[in-house]
Structure formats: C-alpha cells, structure tokens
Amino acid sequence: MALESGIDVWRALDDALDLGTWVPVPTPDVEVAALANRHGQPYYVLRSPTPRYLRLDPLDYALWQRMDGRATVREIAVAHFQARGAFVADRLARLVRELRAGGFLGSAPFDLQATAERHLASSSWAGRAASLLGRAVSIELFRLRSADALFETAYRRFGWVLYSRPARIAWIVLIVVGLVVWWRQVLSAEHVLFKTNGSYTLGLITLAFLDTLGVGLHEIAQGLTIKRHGRRINGAGLLLYYGVPVAYVESSDVWMADRRQRMAASLSGPYAMLVLGGALALIAAPLDGTEMGAFLFKGASIWIANAFFNFLPILDLDGYFVLVDYLELPALRANSVHFVRDELVAKLRAGAALTRDERVYTAFGFAYGLLIVLIPIAILEARDLRYADSLGELWTRGDVVSQAMAVGMAAMFVGL
Secondary structure, three states: OOOOOOOOOHHHHHHHHHHHHHOOOOOOOOOOEEOOOOOOEEEEEEEOOOOOEEEEOOHHHHHHHHOOOOOHHHHHHHHHHHHOOEEEHHHHHHHHHOOOOHHOOOOOOOOHHHHHHHHHHHHHHHHHHHHHHHHHHHHEEEEEEOOHHHHHHHHHOOHHHHOOHHHHHHOOOOOHHHHHHHHHHHHHOOOOOEEEEEEEEHHHHHHHHHHHHHHHHHHHHHHHHHOOOOOOEEEEEEEEEEEEEEEEEEEEHHHHHOHHHHHHHHHHHHHHHHHHHHHHHHHHHHHHOOOHHHHHHHEEEHHHHHHHHHHHHOOOOHHHHHHHHHOOOHHHHHHHHHHHHHOOHHHHHOOOOHHHHHHHHHHHHHHHHHHHHHHHHHHHHHOOOOOEEEEEEEEHHHOOOHHHHHHHHHHHHHOO
C-alpha cells in the first residue's frame, strides 16, 4: 500500500509508532547561535541549510547535543536519565519531530496524515479552488540572485555610513524638522495630494508608485541593518501580492541575532520611512503650487503615514515585533486576548495576584482594544482636513470606479 510512488506507508507508520528505535542523524552545516534573554538566561537558535529556524531552551539543546548519528532516541533518553536523573521521553519525542520537520535531522520523514490530507484536498473542487487561490494571492515575479552578497557589498561600501554617529544625529533632526514642516503643509493644504495634473486616475497611479517604492526602501533599510549585525539575507525580489507589486527582503535569519539586534532590524524600516518622508517634506516646502512639489508631498505623506501604522502594535508589523522582542513574550497578541477574555475576570474575583506576564497581557489586551476603537474615530475626525474633501468628492460621484479609487487611496495611507 502506498499513497505516493516509492513510499512504504506501513514502514512510515511503524516509524511513527516506535520512534524510540530511530537514530537521529544531524543534518550537516546546521548553525547554532547561543543567546541570552534580558535576565541572562541562555537559549539557543538552530539554523538548518533549508533554511529553517528553531529555538531551544538549555534542556532541549542538551538533548540535541546527544544526537550524534549513532544513538537511538531511546538510548539518548536513557543516557540523559543516567546523567541528570530526569525522564524526558515525551519531551524528546516532541523535539525529534520538530527537528525532523525543520530539516535538522536529515531528510524530512514521510508524513502520512499530511499526504492523505493533500490527496483528499486535490480530489475535491473546493480543494483545487483553494489551492489555486492561495497561489494567486502571492506570485513571485523575480528573485534576486546572490541577494546576501549584494547587501554585504552595499553595506561595506557605503551602508555603514548611514549608521555612524553623525548620521544618526542628522536623521533625528531630519525627522523632527521634517514632521513639523509636513504637518504644516497638511493643515494648510499647500500641495495637491490626490490628483496629478488635475486627474484622480493619475493621482492614484502616482500614489501607488510611491507606495511601492516606499515598501522597497523599507525592505532595503532592514536588509542593511541585518547585514550590520552580521546575519544573512536569505532572499530578495519582487512579489505580486493581491495584484500589487511588492518588493521583499527575506530577513528570517535575524532570529540568529540577539534581542537588541532583532529590535534594531524591525525598527529600521519605518524609521527609514520617517527620515525619507521628512526629507521629501522639506524639499517640497518651497515648491508650493508646482507639480514637483505635489509629487514630493505625496511621497512624504504616504511614507510618513505608513511608518506610523507600522509602529502600531495591532497587526503583525514592525512595531508589534519590536514590542514582542522587548517584552520577550512570543504570541503576545493572541495570549493577551485569550487571557483578558477567558481568565482575567476569574483571577480578579478570586483575589489572586497577577504575574508579570499576566499584567503585561492585561495592559496589552486593553490597549489593543482601545486602539481598535480609536483608529476609526481618528479616521472620521480626519474628515475635517481639507484633503478629505477630495476623497469625499470621489465617493459621492456614485460610480463604482470612483468609489474604488477613493478606497484604494485611503488604504495606501493606512499601510494596506
């Protein structure tokens, strides 16, 4: 019996039922980073050649070190018991499965359940439609060859200057002054925001171009920061995401860096957008009434707005990852919502003291809910700004195309 040619299902099933007889053989060239949290407690991150990443605590790492390609899983458990007096059978079984799935222990095992699910999905109309839709959502247009080497060269030749002390001071000044000048331009409506040469259609195209360019610069900034901290760029290129071209830099290798370096990488993208947006606002200031001034103001506005939304820890964007790394609480949003919804009231009624993590979950859960309420209110209040009249004019035209353009323009300013 076999679901796929050349695969012995019964052997795979026997292996799953008797994992103890299996000999784990580490994949060659697995990289290990020894790190520590803010309290100095050690942990380890493994990087497979795939590349895949797996975080291990000291006990899991000790078990990993016993996997020498000769001992069976059962012998590793016995050796650990003899050395430390602790039973780790269930823990070791879970670890081995995670290591195998991540490519850290040779070829990934045959997954009977996943294969059956794929077979059933491909045989149904709904399954085939879902598969096609999934592929259509994100299409890779091209992938940059030797992305890591290119970013390494860029950083060594000129990128390092951007992180020098004089440059960092200049960026702060540029952000502060640029934001003040930009906000004055917003309040006075000196430049046309939603039109180009009097056309809303050209205005939408211009904003879309600037938005795409901003995403690319955001990704480049993060890529240079990752190289500054000695980590790899696993890939870069251009995706067609929901029909929109989006540049990307694959930055997962930052998990091999320490906590501060991960936070720096997350911050670098929106920070660069604030710097560049402030610079465009300053250049646009003396060009009131010109198409070039309006073009620069459009860029400043969309980059600054996207930077602020990236900082908000509501979605899985840069600000959220900075907060997660700062607090060292993975799955912060999901855990916060769960605790506030399902556990907080019972704890308060019982008069039980909240732990540090529970206090953080409570604060984040309520702040998260408050932001969800305040953001729509802030958007509604923005109707008083003069630029909101343009979107209102488009919407009230009544035709589908004009209303879609109004929604598209508004979406660009909230990072969608």
